[in-house]
Amino acid sequence: MTFEAPDIDYAGLSPVLALTVGVVLALVVGLFGSGRRQRIVVSIFGLGTLAAAAGLCIWQWGESKELIAGALRIDDLAIAATLVAIVSAAFCIPLSWREESVERPLGPTGHGEFQALLICSVLGMTLIAQAQNLIAFFVALELLSVPLYVLCGSATRREQSLESGLKYLIIGSLGSATLLYGLAFVYGASGSTDFDGVRAAVGGAVVDDPLLLIGIALAAAGLAFKLSVAPFHQWTPDVYQGAPTPVTAFMAVATKAAVFCVVVRFFDVALGPAVGDWQPALAALGAVSIVVGNAGALGQDSLKRLLGYSGVAQAGYMMVAVVAASEAGVSALVFYLAAYALMNLPAFAVITIRERETPFGDHIRAVDGLGRERPALAAALTISMLALAGLPGTVGFIGKLFLIEAAVDSDYTWLGVMIAIGTMISLAYYLRVVAAVWMRPAAERPAGGAMPAIAGGSQEADTAGKGVRCRVILGATLLAAAATVFFGVLPSPLVDWAARAGESIAALP
């Protein structure tokens, strides 16, 4: 038997390699030391890994090449999605400091394991953003999901956390199984697992074959589970609420970036010739998601649930870009993904901080009167809410503009109108948060001023690390909020970046 090792382009593969090394390093380093020292050392390695991967990505920016026998493809779209994932992971690491689930000295999850899982999930996202065949697609999806299941359940002391982990696992696996079955049918219809092969076959005789149609339907449903697109979204608010907040932040932002990237490759490219088969279905999913997400968020008192439903709606907005199936659509999607990260991360950071400062957890009362108490935090949360609502002067407005333009350009004007209608509904709940921040007095705390039951660790430990923790988190939060406004006023750099990512998909009109 002859064995020929495939040609490996180490430059193109370098971000993946860096992340792989990072996972192992975080695990190994996590074994040494404990408490504060462990946190510092592991975080240096974790953030260093992410920085290295980001640097390598930027180094590869502008490349467009197949890696390892055509299983992966590194291009600007993949790099853009990877960068969004890396940024949100890097944001999540300081947030997780002093988080009850990772800080407990004798508990199961230390910083080493936590960050190893986090980086592994980023690795999965990097791979899925580059995937060029069905098998790599599937395994990368699992590689990003499995660590997330664990992270969601990692606060093993809290019943909510375990429940959310199990719920996410069950729903996620249901989605995976559905997706797998769909992919199997696509493979059966086309006889190939490579996206190129699928595209070639779909362009031929099998376009209207029932096998392919059902395959597409199942795959769309499976991916909709992962993207929390309605009507496959029921898990989202529960899991968002139950999971530790830093994990929720990462999950909400990064998963969408990576999975939408592969959705573009799978639908717009591999199944591009069958566009008439899937376009109306995805359009319907997007529209339903916009309505259901926004309507669901209306009565929510828990900020994390609110953001969960808002995430459902936002996924609907992004689905519109996929439906557009054009270069403008992909650019709009990439822009919106970056915008989504910038808008959401500050909100989750503020929730995390308030969870530790007040006894209200993530209830909306926790931010009552924030404008007087902590103006900087209040400003960040306000900007993030206004941006999510798509008001002008923020990156959210430009993002919506981009999306509507892509939709109208592809003759899906009604979807553009749906975005506008969804935005109107969403104002009611985003503004409720803003009103709570600026226009209500601070909520009365229960007597005794005890720390919330869920924020474990001792009082002493909390005050000890407070200074550093707050400064780093606050800095990152304000930076993201400032970027939200900056790119809302001067969007050109981000628009160029997104446009480059859009152009890297050659197969689109």
Place this chain on the structure above:
Amino acid sequence: MEEIAFFAGAIGALGGAIAVIALRNPFYSVLALIVHLISLAGLFLILYAEFIAAAQIVVYAGAVMVLYLFVTAYVGGVEESIWEPIPGQRFLAPLLAAALFIELSIAVVGTALKAVESTGPTIPADFGSPGSIGELLLERFLVVFEAASMLLLIAAVGAIVLAGRKRERETVPARGAGR
């Protein structure tokens, strides 16, 4: 001959599957799943997938299911009655499943692909052998192979995080002390 083997395997697989969802004791469900997996392995053999069949029996039906049995035994075979769920769901679920089956069957039977309606094309002698699968894994699907190994590693880490070295009663009083 092939027909007999197929129907034997099919009856085993289907019977196992139905037993999994019908039996009340999870312990028996696991055993039923093992039957199902072994029957599937038989079907894989008929389809010239020797390596998959072997992996199915050794790794899946063997190792993974043993883990499953241990956990079921540890957690305890929680008896749960099937016929008490939310009214409606128990009627709806079979309906949904039936609809799904019919839809999938339409796709499978209605397809115009010639390859599916035949016994399949002629294939080389080493189709599905460990050698040729291994070659594919190390050449075209090297990334997939590496990613799968990463997945196993992280699953192990995850299992340790979730279930490993946990002495709840000892850690609770130690809050804040062992910093």
Place this chain on the structure above:
Amino acid sequence: MLNVLLWMPLAIGILCLVLPHRVAPWVATIGALARLGLAIGLVIGFDLGVSELQHVVDESWIPDLGVRYSLAIDGISVFLVLLTALLWAGVISFSALRGHHEQRGRRRLFYFLLGLGETATLGAFLAQDLLLFVLFFDLMLIPFFFLIGIFGGRDRIAATTKMIVYTLVGSLLMLVGAIATAILVAQDTGELSFSIAELRANLLSTGSQEWIFCFFAAAFLVKMPAFPIHGWMPDAYRAAPLPVLVLLSGVLAKVGAYGFLRIVLPIYPDATVTFQEVVMVIAVASILYGSVMAFTQTNLRLVAGYSSVAQLGFITLGIFSLRSDGADGAVLQMVNHGLVVAAIFLIIALLYERARTEDLTRMGGLATRAPVLAALFLVVTMATLAMPGSANFIGEFYILNGAFQEKIAFAFVAAIGVALAAFYALRLYQRTMHNRLPEGAESREISRRDSLVLTPLVACIVALALWPGLILERGEASVEDKIAAVAEAREPPVAMR
């Protein structure tokens, strides 16, 4: 020049955020006066009789989306810019002079939000790019959401939320409409552009124009507000602090009417002709409804608020008469009404301090010891009811003249509104100033610091009454230009005869 004018309010607003409490109001005042000077300079330097845009600024902003940062003024916007600068200067100095009690210890935020609001409003008046206009139009809401929500009275959160949801419903559809316009045009010309001039040169098909017109009309009519969609107005007017109300009613309401002239008429002429009567019906309905409601309300703010509804109805009627007379009058009336309503709300603030109530039935006799205040109020009242000799009279005359030429029936009905205005304006004046002074109220002369703001404002009203040509002459050419855009879409009237 325009750049400085546009961004100075925001820059000074941000500066106010970091300055000490005591200094911030005065810095804001100086900045506002400087802007007023700039705006006066614009009017003085304005080239008469030219319909072209002046002081053009045109920079690339988001090339991929075809959005440009382009600003300019013409005969219509120059006075609205002046009005904006004037009223903002008035409100900021009014608040600074009294160290306003409604600011609840958050002065710096108050002046920042005012600055942001001025930048947004000026931006809407200056923008020559459709998308830039939409952006500023939406941006205006944000500071006012906070101004009402933080500094307002009872039920402020519900009121401000209602206001923003109502107005954004319209303007988000407008965003879709704007994008659709640009893209549909780009499908013909091959180049994506939101420039109003470009879009005017390449008109859409009638069918597309019609649905897009509906989106724009919804946005503008809600903003005004016009009769069936004014639901946010009473709550917001009750809750808003009075200085903010001056801006809301004096300037923001005009942006809607301005939008019709600047955008809808030139870009969607066919649809304008199609929907002319519909909008005129809405306008007349607003006039009647507003006048009647103003007559029946007892809350001072709501009297002024509903009278605004009626006045905006007049302005809309003038624009949609699609005659240059009517539109000329509408432009004049926009400025007139802005000045008058601002004066009224400031006077209401003074009356409230004296009577400790805003209920008309529990007021009276405030004129007894305050002749100067009474005189100022009288001038404003006369202007409100469009006494012959006031600029309002001239404005309404032009508007009715235009309407008579176009649709006689509408003009007759609208004329009833003129008569009703006399009723509610005089009722307002009499009930507050004359009769007996109720218990708890005191008649006090206007203080020197208040008259520092109010007197110049009233002087402006008088000056405009003496010299309405200031606006009519400069506005004429631009208005003609907009009407001409529509005239091409109509069957030529000559052929009909």
Place this chain on the structure above:
Amino acid sequence: MDITWYLVLSALLFAVGAGGVLVRRSPLVILLCLELMLNAGNLALVAFARSSGNEEGQVFALVVMVVAACEVVIGLGLIVAMFRRRLALDVDEMRELRG
């Protein structure tokens, strides 16, 4: 034997698995049902590998086994952790997160 037979069997198994996920409440059994669904997918993959004459489907099936194993491990881990917390092992009783 036509490949269609295998595919119909696979569809039946998939439907049984999906029905099981909906009907059963014990997380342990739900995990088993998910295994059924993945295995149905595997059967389809192997059958399609036979019909298209390339082994890619078989490699896919192998990967799916790894994935299934990982999901089982994590799922069991969560169940054990919950058991240790003496939580009710009943999905319908997860009232904490209802809404």
